[in-house]
Amino acid sequence: MDDAFDIPDPTDWLETPLKDFSPLENSLHCDICKEFYDTPMITSCCHTFCSKCIRTCLSANGKCPSCQAADQASKLRNNCIMQTVVEQFLVARPAALDVARKEQQVGEQAKKPGKRKRTVLDSDDVAQEERSGRMTRRKSKRIAASQTSEPETIEIEDSDAEDGDEAYAPEKEADDGLMECLFGCGKRIKPEEMDTHLDRCEQEKREASKAKSRTPVNITNHRPPAAPDKPAPERISELNxxxxxxxxxxxxxxxxxxxxxxxxxxxxxxxxxxxxxxxxxxxxxxxxxxxxxxxxxxxxxxxQGGRAPNQNGPSSSIMRKDFDGVGWASNNRQDFSRLIADAKRKKSNPSAEQPATKAVDMVDAEPQSANGVHMDGSDDLRPQPLSDQKHHLPDDNEQPDRSYENNAEALSSIRDKVEATNEGRHYEPQINAGFEPATTNGDHDPTTSTEAPTTTPVGVEHEALLLSSHWGSTRKDEHLSAHLPSSPVKVPMFAVPARPFSDVDGGNVS
Amino acid sequence: MTSVASKRLYQEYKHLTTDPPEGITAGPVSEDDLFVWEAIIAGPEGSPYEGGVFPAELKFPKDYPLMPPSMRFLCDLWHPNVYTNGNVCISILHAPGEDPNHYEQASERWSPIQSVEKILISVMSMIAEPNDESPANVDAARMWRERRPEFEKRVKADVRKSLGL
Structure with missing residues (x-):
């Protein structure tokens, strides 16, 4: 829970030297949700709240939560400067907090010298733990987390880090007769050139900060006003x-x-x-x-709405801590054992049901699609049937997988089909086992089959192209074949799916 | 799933654990349900309740912070503004629209800008300084108004009893 809800909180500052940041951060919080302002809106009575918060309040009772003055949602106006302040504060916060915590540890260690073996125990958490008896486990965890997770954000040399001037002052003592830039750019200038330098430095700094701030601002919130490509949505009014x-x-x-x-x-x-x-x-x-x-x-x-959990007792979607697991298990023992038995049975013969129904589907689909499609004989367009490896057709001659090579039965069935399609007659799928090997050494020539499309109606060819791409994707599912029984089944070699399929790539099917 | 209410309750919980006001401890009873809290209020110094520790239960509505929580003491508390069943009668716990006794200023009543911390601080000051204009416990109010020594004696006895002395 701690990790899921790690929210920055004004109390983070309290035990650091920068404890005055706590009220500062507090004043950047919405009084309703107690979080940083999200899209702050100003009311007619000049109070500021998050847009969603104040809209919810006004729709509930039409009064400003701060002063109870009557107001309307339509009179709310954006408090843009507050939005910017919050965004910039959030950008600066982690580094500033880190610096503050470091500073505090240094102070702590200086205060109690020699009380323990610092060389051994000089861990940040230990120092933190010792300093404050009141600190909760959660806080020390959080501190430790923030220290380990974002060490790179520490920028001690940055004079903007609210570090106080005392650490900064000694560096000014240098005897070269030069003065350090008052804006803290780090350059050392002759006193008489300071004015001109400051002008330039200020300019540079402003530009740099503009460039720097642009990214975080865009990430968190601002959309450039009136983006030309996407008009801002219009507000809707409440129903009467x-x-x-x-x-x-x-x-x-x-x-x-x-x-x-x-x-x-x-x-x-x-x-x-x-x-x-x-x-x-x-x-x-x-x-x-x-x-x-x-x-x-x-x-x-x-x-909060219609599917909200019952008001009485904790919400039903969360398991209670004191949930009686043993009792539940014994009460529902029957159901559990039935489910386990089901699962075991399925596991023991995984191939039994699924592939069988598939094969049946294919055969059923056959009569409707029997016309025309079988004439497609070209090798590259040929769909790969969802059957046993032995019945795979060669995609082209380079394909290394030639598991059909020594299978006379498979070869004969292939030839049979090729011949059939070349001659333009219908090929009647049969149980492969019933085939007699016709010729054992007849060479399979893909070039002959490429002539076939000339006899094929254009629409069919197109369909076949789609078909091949369709099958191409399923072919990758090699595991499917593992589930199929190895005995020959009634699978037509040139079938189209029973259902028409849509082209997912967005191309037009004529 | 986090609602506006649970987010805000968590925020307040965190705030109360890291920076609790003196004499007040509060937090959800169980992490599973942020909508039921238990609070422990120490008897204010200088009052007859001094030294006592008073546990109370806070129940938050689903539309918190639009609506206030309800608060009930889980111990016997003899006080003009606490019903005999432990329910607390204090203006900060009354929703903006309702005013059971027609005497409260709107600004005293619940508003989303209030918080658990403010409720508990108000209750603490209410314990120290009862408001007998609209008593929840009439007997206690009369005793407080008319027989103050007896009232204090009874409260002190209750405190000692609750501490097991």
Whole structure:
């Protein structure tokens, strides 16, 4: 739970030398959700809250939570500067916190010299643990985690890191008669050149910070206003439910693309929530897709809406800590043993059912597709049947897999079919075992078979092409053949699937 | 699955564990369910309740923080603003729309900007300074108003009993 919910908190600052950052961070928090402002909006009474939070409150009772003044969601305005401040604070926070914690450890160690063997025990966690008896296990874990996980963010030399001036001051004492740049760019300049340098330095710094800040800002929130390719979504208004009868109300929800089931009261609540979710997204410039918004609505549905767990007792979706596993097992012993037996039976003969039904399907499919398709004889277009390896046809002559080579029966059946298709007559699939080997040393010539398409109607050829690509993908499923029985089965060599298939690549099927 | 309510409750829990106000401890009874908390309030110094430890249960609604939690003491607490069944009657726990006694300022009542911490601090100060304008426990209120020494004696006896002394 700790890891899943590791939230930055103002109390993180309290035990560091920068404890004044705690109220600062607190003031960047929304008073409703107690988290950093997300799309802050300012009310008519000049209070600021997250867009979603204040919209939810106003839709519930139409009053500002801070001062109880009446207000309307339509009067909310973006508090853009607060948004920027929060974003920038979040960018600066990890490094600043790291510096503060380092500083604090240094201070701690200086305070108690020689009390223990520092060389051995000089671990950050130990120092942390010792310093504060009140610290919880969770916190020390978190501190340790943050120290191990982001050591690279420590930038002690950065004078912007609120480190205080005392650590910085001694460095100024250098006897070369030069002054360090007041903006902290690190350069040393003659005092008389300082003014011109400062102008330039300031300019550079501003540009650098602009470039630096652009990335994080874009990641967290801002979309450039009015992106030309995607117009900002428009806000929707709340329904005047008293004017709508049940049917019309549900229709409205369906029009909006949200579920319309449940009692009237629930439907109204759901629509209100949807309006809030939607408009909050509008406030943020539409950074979420409709799919994400629907997911948000669904999560509302599961926590507060129609599918919320019963108010009494813990939610049913979570297993209780004191769940009586033994009791449950004994109560349901019968069901469990039946399931186990089922699974064991399936495991012992995995090939029994599935492939058999497949073979039957293929045979059943045969009569409908018997016309025309069999004439396709060209080797590269030939579909690979889902049968035993022995019946695989060569894709081309380079193919190393020639398992059919010594199988006279298979070879004969292949030749039979090739001849049949070359002559343009229908080939009647039969049980392969019933075939007599016709010629044992007749060479299989792929060039002869390539002539076949000339006799094939164009549509059929096209279909065959699609077919081959279709089979091509299934051919990779080599494991399928392992499940098939090794005895010859009634599988037609030139079958098309019973169902028409759609071209997933997006090409047009004529 | 995290709802707005559970996220905020977790945030408050974290805040209360790292920086608890004096004399107050609170947290979910079980990590499986963030909507039921137990709080322990120490009797305020300088009041007859001093030295006592009062456990209470907080139950949060699904639409917290829009709606306030309910609070009930799990021990006997002889107090004008605590019902005999332990339920606490305090304005901060009353939803904005409801005002059972028609005397509360809207600003005193629940609003989403309040928090568990503020509730518990309010309850602590309520324990120290009963409000007898709208008593939940009329007998206790009358005793508090008319026979203060007896009231204090009874409370102190309760505290000692609860501590097993």
């Amino acid at each position: 439910v008293s004017l709508l009868n049940d049917k019309k109300l549900r229709q409205k929800l369906e029009d909006a693309g949200i579920p319309s089931w449940g009692a009237r009261q629930l439907v109204i609540k759901r629509h209100t929530e949807w309006v809030n979710i939607w408009n909050a997204n509008c406030d943020s410039g539409g950074k979420k897709s409709q799919r994400e918004l629907l997911r948000d609505l669904d999560s509302w549905e599961r926590t």
